[in-house]
Amino acid sequence: MYINETKIRVRYGETDQMGYLYYGNYALYYEVGRVEAIRSLGVSYKEMEEEMGIMMPVLSLNMRFVRPALYDELLTVRSTIKTLPTETVIFEVEIYNEKNKLVNGGKVLLAFFDQETNKRVTAPEKLLQGLRPYFEKE
Amino acid sequence: MYINETKIRVRYGETDQMGYLYYGNYALYYEVGRVEAIRSLGVSYKEMEEEMGIMMPVLSLNMRFVRPALYDELLTVRSTIKTLPTETVIFEVEIYNEKNKLVNGGKVLLAFFDQETNKRVTAPEKLLQGLRPYFEKE
Amino acid sequence: MYINETKIRVRYGETDQMGYLYYGNYALYYEVGRVEAIRSLGVSYKEMEEEMGIMMPVLSLNMRFVRPALYDELLTVRSTIKTLPTETVIFEVEIYNEKNKLVNGGKVLLAFFDQETNKRVTAPEKLLQGLRPYFEKE
Amino acid sequence: MYINETKIRVRYGETDQMGYLYYGNYALYYEVGRVEAIRSLGVSYKEMEEEMGIMMPVLSLNMRFVRPALYDELLTVRSTIKTLPTETVIFEVEIYNEKNKLVNGGKVLLAFFDQETNKRVTAPEKLLQGLRPYFEKE
Numbered sequence: 001m002y003i004n005e006t007k008i009r010v011r012y013g014e015t016d017q018m019g020y021l022y023y024g025n026y027a028l029y030y031e032v033g034r035v036e037a038i039r040s041l042g043v044s045y046k047e048m049e050e051e052m053g054i055m056m057p058v059l060s061l062n063m064r065f066v067r068p069a070l071y072d073e074l075l076t077v078r079s080t081i082k083t084l085p086t087e088t089v090i091f092e093v094e095i096y097n098e099k100n101k102l103v104n105g106g107k108v109l110l111a112f113f114d115q116e117t118n119k120r121v122t123a124p125e126k127l128l129q130g131l132r133p134y135f136e137k138e
Numbered sequence: 139m140y141i142n143e144t145k146i147r148v149r150y151g152e153t154d155q156m157g158y159l160y161y162g163n164y165a166l167y168y169e170v171g172r173v174e175a176i177r178s179l180g181v182s183y184k185e186m187e188e189e190m191g192i193m194m195p196v197l198s199l200n201m202r203f204v205r206p207a208l209y210d211e212l213l214t215v216r217s218t219i220k221t222l223p224t225e226t227v228i229f230e231v232e233i234y235n236e237k238n239k240l241v242n243g244g245k246v247l248l249a250f251f252d253q254e255t256n257k258r259v260t261a262p263e264k265l266l267q268g269l270r271p272y273f274e275k276e
Numbered sequence: 277m278y279i280n281e282t283k284i285r286v287r288y289g290e291t292d293q294m295g296y297l298y299y300g301n302y303a304l305y306y307e308v309g310r311v312e313a314i315r316s317l318g319v320s321y322k323e324m325e326e327e328m329g330i331m332m333p334v335l336s337l338n339m340r341f342v343r344p345a346l347y348d349e350l351l352t353v354r355s356t357i358k359t360l361p362t363e364t365v366i367f368e369v370e371i372y373n374e375k376n377k378l379v380n381g382g383k384v385l386l387a388f389f390d391q392e393t394n395k396r397v398t399a400p401e402k403l404l405q406g407l408r409p410y411f412e413k414e
Numbered sequence: 415m416y417i418n419e420t421k422i423r424v425r426y427g428e429t430d431q432m433g434y435l436y437y438g439n440y441a442l443y444y445e446v447g448r449v450e451a452i453r454s455l456g457v458s459y460k461e462m463e464e465e466m467g468i469m470m471p472v473l474s475l476n477m478r479f480v481r482p483a484l485y486d487e488l489l490t491v492r493s494t495i496k497t498l499p500t501e502t503v504i505f506e507v508e509i510y511n512e513k514n515k516l517v518n519g520g521k522v523l524l525a526f527f528d529q530e531t532n533k534r535v536t537a538p539e540k541l542l543q544g545l546r547p548y549f550e551k552e
Contacts, residue, residue: 011442012459013298013301016288016289016292016293017293017296018193019293020195023196023199023289024162024169025162027427028425031162031427035486046485046486057156060201060202061161061199061201061202061203062198062200062201063198064197065195065197065198068195071293072458072459149304150307150311150436151307151436151438154426155426155432155433156431157431158431160426160427166289166290169287169288173348182348183288184347209431299471299472300441300445303437304438333432333437333482334479336479337437337475338474339475339476340474341471341473341475
């Protein structure tokens with residue numbers, strides 16, 4: 001199991017007139033969470049797209065909204081990979097507020113997609129290398 | 139069962155560098171879809187918030203991404219209510235492209251929330267009145 | 277002089293906790309305005325990019341915020357071209373609310389840019405053809 | 415003169431199909447820049463709104479786009495206040511990329527607005543206190 005935590009501060013333009021982080025902006029925070037998760041494994045998503053030619057389109061997104069996130073709160077986005085990726089990868093995401101209360105929880109399923117062949121491929125070896133130590137049996 | 143269809147054209151600023159409608163922007167289209175769905179029943183969401191004091195926070199969001207939506211495409215957002223709302227309402231959403239192919243499908247669960255008492259309430263009578271004819275047995 | 281008017285309804289997700297259309301979202305409305313302005317001349321921006329290989333990067337943006345735009349308001353975006361485009365084009369934009377009061381006014385300067393040669397070019401002939409009748413002396 | 419620098423990384427969802435940071439998203443970066451600028455003076459904008467009842471609506475925005483900002487770039491937003499605020503404040507903003515090249519430059523004019531009286535007021539004393547040392551004659 002691999003866990004990464006990233007901090008994101010809620011911007012004014014991301015709130016809505018209810019005074020909360022707009023429900024549609026959580027997907028953006030999930031994106032930042034998973035990009036930082038793989039960066040800390042030594043793989044930048046930019047490099048994956050530009051050098052390896054691999055895109056990661058989102059196949060599905062499920063989220064539940066537990067409590068509102070407020071303007072200027074410094075949220076913690078915890079992204080977890082529980083299974084070694086194959087042709088797809090699942091990120092389980094939990095977002096906590098400054099009082100460490102759960103704000104939002106969800107799951108994103110993404111595919112690895114080769115831009116040249118236009119087909120699904122297995123996760124890049126560099127990513128798997130970074131992840132394997134977290135999935136070895138003790 | 140109540141069905142409403144609304145058209146939304148994909149804006150340039152809503153695409154990402156993959157050349158597709160960014161996955162996080164679908165939630166915004168779902169919002170437009172359900173707002174227009176209830177407007178065509180004679181209830182504006184603005185009026186609900188400002189005159190009736192009822193907000194509709196989103197409790198959960200589930201979506202699957204079937205094929206990409208492209209810049210400038212005129213999408214059709216079909217919002218369906220299959221069960222008469224109680225203290226919550228479910229919108230089932232399907233988004234189709236100009237070739238009438240499914241782009242995205244999903245479900246949003248929202249609550250009716252009284253701003254004054256800070257408690258969940260049943261759906262406003264005006265909304266239920268608009269919906270009942272679609273749920274009567276033949 | 278060529279004038280086009282387009283309607284845009286303010287989305288919930290585009291407001292901020294002040295209860296107004298977020299100042300950063302006006303640029304998106306300006307975009308919709310100018311895209312519809314050239315579409316009504318028979319040129320789609322999508323076609324310009326994909327078939328003619330011409331992009332229109334923004335060089336400068338100036339806007340003044342006169343009064344707030346509110347959730348669900350149906351705004352009128354009036355886009356005006358006062359001078360026949362050369363290698364650049366200026367859109368002067370005014371946004372009015374439902375009471376026909378000015379909400380926002382501004383100016384955008386864009387260039388015509390050839391994706392292949394990576395150089396500025398003059399406006400596409402098809403666009404100029406559409407515009408010329410509006411600039412002929414009486 | 416008071417200068418503050420803040421780092422912002424370009425999110426995937428903030429790019430457009432040109433592959434650049436969408437021109438409309440710079441306003442969001444300007445917001446983050448000025449909020450962090452006043453935070454480092456000991457004043458949080460959240461506190462200004464919620465405790466002092468002072469909002470800061472934007473009156474005008476001017477920006478020029480010098481070169482594109484790319485996905486995942488870690489930009490530096492430099493916000494400068496050159497004149498001690500009165501009933502308004504001007505932030506001059508420059509955004510630099512990782513190679514320290516200017517990406518965007520601009521100016522935002524904001525007012526101080528009392529939510530209760532619904533009138534313009536002078537900048538809060540706490541903000542002025544933080545700024546004065548930067549404006550004293552040597």
